[in-house]
Amino acid sequence: MTDNDQATTPSREFSLQRIYVKDISFETPNSPAIFTQEWKPESSLSLNSAVSKLDEDLYEVVLTVTVTTKLGDKTAYLVEVQQGGIFTVRDFPEAEMGHLMGAYCPNILFPYAREVVSDLVSKGSFPQLLLTPVSFDQLYAQHQQEQASKQQPAEPAPH
Template identity: 40%
Template sequence: MADATPVFQIQRMYLKDLSLEQPNSPQILLEQQQPAVEINLAMAAEVVADGIFEVTVTATVTTKVADKTLFLVEAKQAGIFEIRNIPEDQMQGILSIVCPQMVYPYLRAIVSDVCTRAGFPPILLNEVNFQAMFEARMQAEAAQANGGSPIITSAN
């Protein structure tokens, strides 16, 4: 009989992808206007091998002055996790909440560091409530499966 002890271990944290673009430099660096900042986050999880999962969190930061891009940073931070003997109904929560919460601080540091090294003030990504994001996604999927519209609730 195989050992059924639950296992959750971080195998590795790593920067999977990083991109910095300053398409309108150096002219745009002379602008005196305050730039507009847009931040988008994405998460993904995939099976690498039996009981081994890669979880990625991607941040795309776009700053613009008027209609011109000042700079764009895209960073994808990843973690490899060994997860075994966990009940199936708990796996989605672990992959969507626990793992991203462990990966995200590394992503925040990378984005801030890249902005500073590029000669700009650091962009500090806000804390993210992965639990609330997961619950909202589950609610939307349930509503869609039932043919209705999702019920939006506020989570603080």
């Protein structure tokens, strides 16, 4: 490879600059009465991510993890964590940016958010909550399929 080849070949860069908790919410609307009930909870998990461009090659990705745990019709606790990360992303083709921001970065952030959720639940005097791993690659692929199907024109009705 000549010096000219090196000068024209883009050098990709992906690096993590910072990981931080952007927002936390923990609610126990039915405590202390909820502690007197038999502990057979049902939990639901909601995930969302958002991307903001901060500078030319600098992006903020925020993963929002929301867990609602109920005993019957009463909410035992509701915990929401916004786990943020700042990433340097340089010289990636536009076609790869969606997957990078929508799956790869959330995969990096999820273990941190998972730990915060577990700590908050324990500090709320509830049994430890361990969130199972999540395949953000699969979630991203499903999202892409949903977006593609929405853009497809509807089949004409048969006459």
